[in-house]
Amino acid sequence: MTDDTEFDALAGxxxxxxxxxxxxxxxxxxxxxxxxxxxxxxxxxxxxxAAARFSGDSPGNVYSRYTNPTVRTFEERxxxxxxxxxxxxxxxxxxxxxxxxxxxxxxxxHVICSRNVFGTTVNLFGKYMAKFGVEVSFVxxxxxxxxxxxxxxxxxxxxxxTPSNPLCEVADLAAMAELARASDSLLVVDNCFCTPxxxxxxxxxxxxxIHSATKYLDGQGRCVGGxxxxxxxxxxxxxxFLRTCGPTMSPFNAWVFLKGLExxxxxxxxxxxxxxxLAGWLQQQPGVERVFYAGLPDHxxxxxxxxQQRAFGGVLSFAVxxxxxxxxxxxxxVRIMSLTANLGDAKTTIVHPATTTHGRLSPGDRAAxxxxxxxxxxxxxxxxxxxxxxxxxxxxxxxx
Ligand SMILES: *Cc1c(COP(=O)(O)O)cnc(C)c1O
Numbered sequence: 001m002t003d004d005t006e007f008d009a010l011a012g013x014x015x016x017x018x019x020x021x022x023x024x025x026x027x028x029x030x031x032x033x034x035x036x037x038x039x040x041x042x043x044x045x046x047x048x049x050a051a052a053r054f055s056g057d058s059p060g061n062v063y064s065r066y067t068n069p070t071v072r073t074f075e076e077r078x079x080x081x082x083x084x085x086x087x088x089x090x091x092x093x094x095x096x097x098x099x100x101x102x103x104x105x106x107x108x109x110h111v112i113c114s115r116n117v118f119g120t121t122v123n124l125f126g127k128y129m130a131k132f133g134v135e136v137s138f139v140x141x142x143x144x145x146x147x148x149x150x151x152x153x154x155x156x157x158x159x160x161x162t163p164s165n166p167l168c169e170v171a172d173l174a175a176m177a178e179l180a181r182a183s184d185s186l187l188v189v190d191n192c193f194c195t196p197x198x199x200x201x202x203x204x205x206x207x208x209x210i211h212s213a214t215k216y217l218d219g220q221g222r223c224v225g226g227x228x229x230x231x232x233x234x235x236x237x238x239x240x241f242l243r244t245c246g247p248t249m250s251p252f253n254a255w256v257f258l259k260g261l262e263x264x265x266x267x268x269x270x271x272x273x274x275x276x277x278l279a280g281w282l283q284q285q286p287g288v289e290r291v292f293y294a295g296l297p298d299h300x301x302x303x304x305x306x307x308q309q310r311a312f313g314g315v316l317s318f319a320v321x322x323x324x325x326x327x328x329x330x331x332x333x334v335r336i337m338s339l340t341a342n343l344g345d346a347k348t349t350i351v352h353p354a355t356t357t358h359g360r361l362s363p364g365d366r367a368a369x370x371x372x373x374x375x376x377x378x379x380x381x382x383x384x385x386x387x388x389x390x391x392x393x394x395x396x397x398x399x400x
Contacts, residue, residue, distance in 0.1 A: 015081060015197060019261045023076030025069060036255040037069045064251065066243050074254040077261055078217075078227050081196035082209055086235040088228045088242065089249030093192065093212025094120055096226030098128075099247060100188060100208060101157075103237035107133030109156040114171070116141040116164040116369055117190065118212075119357060125159070140368075141171050144179070151183045158183075161190040162199075163301065163309075165343075166317040166353050166377035167370050168294045170301030173308060177205025186234075192216070192344075197268040198310045208234060213253075215344025216314075219260040219267050223253040267346070267382065271314030274388065275380040279316045281389055287330070287396045289319040289374065315343060317353070317377040324373040326399045327352050331376060333398035336383065336391040343379030348388055350378050350395075 010021060027035055042061040044050035052058035061067050071089045078087035090096040101124070105111065113125050115138045125136040135154075139146040141164055158180050162171040173189060180187035189201035190210040195217060201209050211217060213225035226249075228238050242248050272295070279293035294305040295312030305312055320326045331339060337350040341357050351357060358371045380388065 010080075016265050018077065018080040019197075019264045022080035023073040023258075025073065034070065034073055034255060034258050037064075037251050039068075039251075040064050065246055065248050068248075068251045068254070070251040070258075071249050071254040074249065074257055074261075075227070077258065078196075078211070078229060081200075081261070081264075082191075082202055082229045083196075083200050084202055084209070084229045085232045086230065088235050088238050089213075089254055090226040090228060090242065091247040091249060092224045093118075093190075093210065093214055093226040094124065095247035096210045096212070096228045097121055097124055097190070099238050099241050099245075100210065100228050101125075101129055101134070102245070103241040104186060104208075104234060105129070105134050105156055108154060110135045110137070110152050110154045111157045111159060112137050112139060112147055112150045112155060112185075113159040114141040114161060114164070115139060115365075116167070116169060117159065117161040118165065118192075119360060121159070121161075121190070141169050144172070144175060147176070147179060151179075151185075155183050155185045157186045157188055159188045159190070161192070163193055163294055163305065163313060163315070165193065165315065165357070166375065167292045168299065168301065168313075168316065170294050170305045170308065172304055173201050173204040173206060177207075180207065181205070193313050193315060194309055195264060195268055197265045198272070198313060199308060202229070204308065207231070213249075213257050213260075215342075216268065216271075217257050217260055217264065217344075219263065219344060219346060221342060221345040221347065223250075223256045225249050225253045225257060268313070269311060270382050271380055272311035274382070274385045275314050275316050275378075276312060277385050278378070278380055278388060278392065279318075282316075282318050282392065285392075285396055287321055287326075287399050289321050291318045292316060314380045315377065316380065317375055319372055319374045320376065320396075320399060322374055322399060324352075324354065327354075327374050327376050329398040330392075330395040333395035334391045335394060336387060337378065345379065346382040348378060348381035348383055348391075350376060353377050 053060045075087045137150045186207040188208045189206045192212045209229040211227040276295040282291045293316035294301045337348045340349045341351045
């Protein structure tokens with residue numbers, strides 16, 4: 001903010017405005033765009049000033065592992081968009097999840113995690129948290145009875161991602177928040193797929209929101225980063241962990257994310273519009289067995305997504321008639337879409353989950369998660385939808 005007048009004017013502003021203006025602090029140069037503070041450390045006015053900043057009596061910067069003005073602008077903007085007291089930038093989405101766990105869990109705690117989360121998240125809980133004495137139960141995203149049954153006296157955290165990847169299953173966040181409250185545990189929501197443009201979990205009762213800024217917050221596939229969002233009380237613990245252990249966000253990346261955020265709402269609407277159109281078209285194609293997208297009225301999560309989200313997002317998946325070979329033939333037949341596992345990019349990406357993103361699951365776990373060999377995931381980008389349709393048509397022609 002330049003001054004208190006501008007700060008007051010943004011109170012209660014729309015998401016579009018906050019995504020462009022929240023968190024700006026101008027330097028004495030009066031620059032219009034956000035500056036990048038590529039500096040590892042800061043000079044002090046005097047020995048007394050140094051002492052005051054080190055002790056925390058003065059709020060000034062000391063070292064960029066602690067604070068950095070560009071990262072702070074990113075954090076204030078994310079907090080404004082999620083409607084949170086505070087956000088903390090991290091080196092990656094995984095660093096955001098790790099920092100949350102290290103800051104808020106202790107040995108002997110129990111975590112209940114959705115089985116349908118990002119694969120690396122499963123490894124983080126199953127391998128590393130387990131190594132430090134945190135027990136983890138994995139349960140199916142939509143089976144609230146199983147979540148309830150899994151609760152123990154030492155349950156400290158429920159971890160969920162909605163909509164899920166790649167089948168777009170939609171979890172009822174308000175119901176999960178109720179469960180978290182009743183069991184005195186924290187509800188942590190990975191909001192990577194929706195972003196605050198489409199869904200604000202804190203407003204539904206979640207305690208903490210996780211972001212991989214690498215995806216839609218950047219929006220153009222340039223940088224790796226993440227964020228943890230929540231109350232001052234919880235973020236204070238996360239900040240202490242980051243300052244001590246170091247997986248902080250780079251100021252250069254923070255600047256790239258700030259530029260990405262300026263177009264967040266427009267992009268999320270366009271991703272969602274393109275995805276909805278492609279999903280409807282795919283449903284009518286003879287080579288397609290089934291389409292998974294919460295924007296389709298026959299998707300089991302449709303009504304809930306309508307209530308909980310502002311649009312249905314950019315990720316969809318579909319099963320082709322046949323098996324793995326047919327799915328691979330369709331993927332190898334497209335010419336515009338990029339064959340890559342990344343998502344949240346202006347460029348449409350296409351991938352075969354069973355042999356890439358979900359390839360490390362056992363065949364049994366994969367079947368339980370509904371990831372069949374004939375399934376293809378698309379993270380729909382911002383190209384013209386007619387060209388994307390023509391590209392899929394090209395792919396489907398390979399199995400016609
Ligand atoms: C990519 C992703 C992550 C991990 O983020 P990185 O920035 O790659 O560390 C976490 N959760 C979800 C849902 C993701 O898609």
